[in-house]
Amino acid sequence: MDNSMLLSLITFSPLLAILILAFVPKQHGGIIKQIGIIGTLLPLILSLMLFANFDYQQSQMQFVEHLPWIAVPIGVGAGGDLFTFPINYDMGVDGISMPLIVLTAIVGTLAAIASWQIKRRLKEYFILFHLLLIGMFGVFATQNLLLFFIFFELTLIPAYFLIGIWGYSERERAANKFLIYNGIGSAIMLIAFIAIFWTAPQLNADPTMNMTELRQILTSPDFLAMMEQVKPGLLAALFLALFIAFGIKLPIFPFHTWMLRVHVQAPVPIVMIHSGILLKMGAYGLIRLGIGFFPEQAYFFATWMAILGVINILYGAVLAFVQKDLKMVMAYSSISHMGIVLLGFAAMNTIGFQGAVFQTISHGFISALLFFLIGVIWERVETSQIDELGGLARSMPFVSGILLAAAMASLGLPGMSGFISEFLAFLGLFGTMPVIGTIGALGIILTAAYLLRAILRTTFGPTPDRFLSLADAQPIEVIPMIVLLGFIILLGIYPAVLSDPLQETLKTIVPIVTGIGG
Incomplete structure (x- = not known):
């Protein structure tokens, strides 16, 4: 197969499922579910092809696509000729974005399987679901700043409706808060993008929105020297704007409250x-x-990034420990674990960056598994209150065992992906900020405390009479459990599957950051 259009095929392949769903009568719920699930297999297969054909020895962008897209008029010359600024359709991946595309394809397919429990307005649900997939694939695949913003915004619309229509009792409030916070973040990001666009070309005759070209301009010594004389402080302001915009999405304390509602109220x-x-x-x-x-x-x-990371870790861990709702425990756990990503970035070295990216991928698998398991339990007992649960291991031994394994991965048990990511992130930080690293490491102890408390109280202890006849995992539920746990263990025992594509890419980033070759 020709790989020249592989990224576009991955990004827009969910359109095929959308088109088929558009012609299926809404009363045929079973067929709609089958199409909704099968439709995710095409981008999954294409993503695995992307992984298989990725060259680990190359540091530059791969699977590059470059096509003329939009010509924006910017002025008229002396001879009456119209000058235009071309905005191109640029796609490409490296060792950072490729694993995220594969993660998106895997979790997207398993989430579609989990959607088997959705019971109403199935046609609209799966159309929005596949539209959301397009946005996520596009964010990780594009190399054009404008396209990045468009795909980023594209994820907000279907996510808003998927939360607000198919969520739980307070779904509309959760959806509105999601839209407000993320909308503010997007507005800040757009302002920063516009400022970058008008600032970067000052030493370049040809304006560009290509990310690779922009990075070369913005990090060149001549450009930095000029900006220090002409507009001192502007680049720092732009970095802080992007840090806030993406920090809302991550989320970073104190921009995290919207995420708690989404994790509790959105459908599984x-x-x-x-x-x-x-x-x-x-x-x-x-x-x-x-x-x-x-x-x-x-x-x-x-x-300051390291300090915010420590705050995230300890704040999330302490509040997770006192929660009475299993969903809230995992929501605060996500905040805590995203603090590890910040610590990895703050280390400003190869090991730290590798730990941050590892944590990003690892937490993607672990959190998806944990919330899927909570959804399986909810379907049977209609509660996630820890005090109302207990003894589930007697009637649901398989689900309870997978839940305990997922918790072990989340608290960093050796042999699972969580250990590798935490070890690398803290190892990188100890090389540059040992005091902050030591404080942050306390979060590892708290993580073990709140996870074991929540999981053991859910699965062990006396079994209420109404739980004695609960059904264990059904075949369609076993698939996401085994697949997600399999990837968690794979990354834990063979981390090279992720570290190999990262190595060459980080060599191009870390020397620029540290100035000492990483």
């Missing part, structure tokens, strides 16, 4: 996608555009 498949993929768009934007465009400014603010 959407929470799997939200915690597993959408939050990771914040981490990706931070390393690709924030640190990638403004490495000197990122290095200057590294200590």
Whole structure:
């Protein structure tokens, strides 16, 4: 197969399912569900092809697509000729974005399988579901700043309706808060993008919105020297704007409250996608555009990033420990684990960056599995209150065993992906900020405390009479459990599957950030 259009095929392949669904009568619920699930297999297969054909030895963008797209008129010359600024359709992946595309395809397929429990307005649900997939694939695949913003915004619309229509009792409030916070973040990001566009070409005759070209301009010594004389402080302001915009998405304390509502009120498949993929768009934007465009400014603010990371870790862990709702425990756990991503970035070295990206991928699998398991339990007992649960291991031994395994992965048990990501992130930070690293490491102890407390109280202890006849995992539920746990263990025992594609890419980023070759 010709790989020249592979990224476009991955990004827009969900359109095929949308087109088929559009012609299926809405009363044929079973057929709609089958199409909705099967429709995710095409981007999954294409993503696995992307992984199989990725060259680990190359540091530059691969599977590059470059086509003329929009010509924007910017002025008229002396002879009456119209000058236009071309905005091109640019796609490409490297060792950072390729794993995220594969993660999106895997979690997207498993979330579609989890959508088997959706019972109403199935046609609209799966159309919005596949539209959301297009947006997520596009964010990780594009190399054009305008396209990145369009795909980023595209994820907001279907996510808003998927939360607000198919969620739980307070779904509309959760959807509105999701839209408001993320809308503010997008507005800040757009302002920063416009400022970058008008600032970058000052030493370049040809304006560009290509991310690779912009990074080369923004990090060149001549450009930095000129900006220091002409507009001192502007680049720092742009970095902080992008840090806030993507920090809302990650989320970073204190911009986290919207995420708690979404994790509790959204339907289980959407929470799997939200915690597993959408939050990771914040981490990706931070390393690709924030640190990638403004490495000197990122290095200057590294200590503050580390402090915010520690706050995230400890704040999330402490509040997770006192929660009475299993969903809220996992929501605060996500906040805590995203703090590890910040610590990895703040380390400003190869090991730390590798730990941050590892944590991004690892948490995507672990959080998707945990929220899927909570959804399976909810379907049977209609509660996620820890005090109302207990003894589930007697009637649901398989589900309870997978839940315990997922918790072990989340608290960093060796042999699972969570251990690798936490070890690398803290190892990188101890090399540059040992004191902050030591404080942050306390979060590992708290993580073990709140996870074991919640899981053991849910699965062990006396079994209420009404739980004695609960059905264990059904075949369609076993698939996401085994697949997600399999990838968690794979990354834990063979981390090279992720570290190999990362190595060459990080060599192009870290020397720019540190100035000492990583």
